[in-house]
Amino acid sequence: MKKMLLIATTLFTVFFANAQCWKTIAAGKDHSLGIKNDGTLWVWGDNYYHQLGLGDNINYPSDRTLPVQLGIATNWQTIASSEKHSVSLKNDGTLWTWGNNVYGQLGDGTNVKKSIPVQIGTATWQKIAANISNTAAIKSDGTLWIWGDNNFGVLGDGTNVSKNIPTQTGTATWQSVALGSSHTLGIKSDGTLWGWGSNAFGQLAMGTNYGPNIPTQIGTATWQSVAANNYHTIAIKSDGTLWTCGNNFNGQLGDGTTVNKNVLTQIGTASDWQSISTGAGGHALATKTDGTLWTWGENQAGQLGDNTRIDILIPTQLGTDTNWKSIAAGGTHTLALKTNDELWAWGNDNNGQMGNGNVIQSDLLIPSAIACPTSALGLKEIRIENEFNIFPNPSSGNFNIEVDQDLMGAKATIYNLLGQKVKDFSLNSTTTNQTLNKGVYLIEIEKDGNKTTKKLIVN
CATH class of the missing domain: 2.130.10.30 (Regulator of chromosome condensation 1/beta-lactamase-inhibitor protein II)
Known part of the structure; x- marks a missing residue:
C-alpha cells in the first residue's frame, strides 16, 4: 500500500445555504x-x-x-x-x-x-x-x-x-x-x-x-x-x-x-x-x-x-x-x-x-x-491509490474496512451527509467489520495527521 500523503481536505463544502432556490x-x-x-x-x-x-x-x-x-x-x-x-x-x-x-x-x-x-x-x-x-x-x-x-x-x-x-x-x-x-x-x-x-x-x-x-x-x-x-x-x-x-x-x-x-x-x-x-x-x-x-x-x-x-x-x-x-x-x-x-x-x-x-x-x-444544495458532495479528489478498501460497497448494512499493515492503529470516523459524526473507532486489525443503517456515509481514515476519505452506500 502507498503511504498516505499529507493533503488538506475539506470533508464537506457548504451543502446548504437556504431554502429559496x-x-x-x-x-x-x-x-x-x-x-x-x-x-x-x-x-x-x-x-x-x-x-x-x-x-x-x-x-x-x-x-x-x-x-x-x-x-x-x-x-x-x-x-x-x-x-x-x-x-x-x-x-x-x-x-x-x-x-x-x-x-x-x-x-x-x-x-x-x-x-x-x-x-x-x-x-x-x-x-x-x-x-x-x-x-x-x-x-x-x-x-x-x-x-x-x-x-x-x-x-x-x-x-x-x-x-x-x-x-x-x-x-x-x-x-x-x-x-x-x-x-x-x-x-x-x-x-x-x-x-x-x-x-x-x-x-x-x-x-x-x-x-x-x-x-x-x-x-x-x-x-x-x-x-x-x-x-x-x-x-x-x-x-x-x-x-x-x-x-x-x-x-x-x-x-x-x-x-x-x-x-x-x-x-x-x-x-x-x-x-x-x-x-x-x-x-x-x-x-x-x-x-x-x-x-x-x-x-x-x-x-x-x-x-x-x-x-x-x-x-x-x-x-x-x-x-x-x-x-x-x-x-x-x-x-x-x-x-x-x-x-x-x-x-x-x-x-x-x-x-x-x-x-x-x-x-x-x-x-x-x-434547504438548497449549493454543490454536489464536497469531497476533493485525493491523489493516492489503495489507501483503504470498503467492501461490499454498496452494502446491505454489514461491511468491512480493509487496510494494510502501515495503517494499523489508524482512527476511523464515520460521518453522515450532514457532517454529523456517527461513530469512530481504531483499526486494530487489517480487516474491521462494521454495521450501519440505510444511508450514505463518509468514512475518514486518519493516522499521523494524514487523512483520506471514501464514500459508503448502505441500501
Whole structure:
C-alpha cells in the first residue's frame, strides 16, 4: 500500500445555504425531483429502478437521502415522475426519460430500463405526464402522444396494443393531459374534457363503468385543469369550482364520504381553486387563488401535513400561510413550493424522499423546509491509490474496512451527509467489520495527521 500523503481536505463544502432556490418540483411514488432557478436538475429518494437517473451500477442502484444534481445541464424546464420512471423537458423542447421501462414507458423503442436520461426523438415538446406504466406528452403543435402499456386503452389509439415509442392520440389540439393509474384525461384547446382507458371505479365520469379506448368527451362544460391517479380524477372548471370522481376508498374525492362516484361531483361551493395534485396513495392537494393550501384523503404516513395520521374526507386548510404556489403529491409524501421559492416536504420518508439527509428515515407529519444544495458532495479528489478498501460497497448494512499493515492503529470516523459524526473507532486489525443503517456515509481514515476519505452506500 502507498503511504498516505499529507493533503488538506475539506470533508464537506457548504451543502446548504437556504431554502429559496427552487423553481419546479415533481413527486414520484417514493422519489422526488426539483429544478432550481439556475436550471439544474436535482433528484433524491428511491432509486431501485434508476428513476433518479444517476447512472448507478446496474445491479446496485442506491437511494439518496439528500438532493443530488443530475448531470451538469442548466437548461431543464419541467419534470414529471411516476412510481418507477422520470420524465423531463429542457428549455429547447427536447424530451428526456429514464428509469423503469418494462412497459416501454420511456419511449426509446426498447423495453430496457435506463440509468441515465435518454433523449426521445427530436421533436419539440411542451407538456409531460407520467404514470406507473405510461408517459404522455404534448408537442408544440398541440398534438398528444402517449406510449407504454395499453391493456386498458390508455394510449387512446383505438387498440389495446402496448407501444414503446410515442404514439399519437387522435388529431386534435390539446391544452393539457393527465395520466391516472390506468386511465387518461385531457383538456382540448377549446376547454372541453375528454377521457379514455380504465373506468372500473367510475374515474372517467361517464355514469357507467365502461372504459373506451379512444378519447370520449365528458359532458359539455369547459375546464381549466385536471389531475388523476389511483383510479380517481380531480378537475377544476373554468369557473374555479372543484369536481371529483372515481375511487374514494380513502376519501380522496373530498365529498365527505368514502363512496365511489362515476360522475363528476362538485366539492363544496368555493370558486377560487387554482391548482390540484393527487397521489398514488390516495391523497389530494389543492391551492386557492389566495395562496392557501388544502389537503384531504389518505393520511397514514402524514402526507396531509396536519400532524396526524387520520384520513380527512373534505378539503381542509393546512396551516394559515397564504404564499403557496405549486404542489406535488407523491405516493405517500408531499412536496410544495412557496412564492419565495422555498421547498417544503412532509409524509413518508422510507426511501429518503424528504431530501433532509436523515439516515434513519421516519415519517414527517408536518411540513419541513428542504434547504438548497449549493454543490454536489464536497469531497476533493485525493491523489493516492489503495489507501483503504470498503467492501461490499454498496452494502446491505454489514461491511468491512480493509487496510494494510502501515495503517494499523489508524482512527476511523464515520460521518453522515450532514457532517454529523456517527461513530469512530481504531483499526486494530487489517480487516474491521462494521454495521450501519440505510444511508450514505463518509468514512475518514486518519493516522499521523494524514487523512483520506471514501464514500459508503448502505441500501
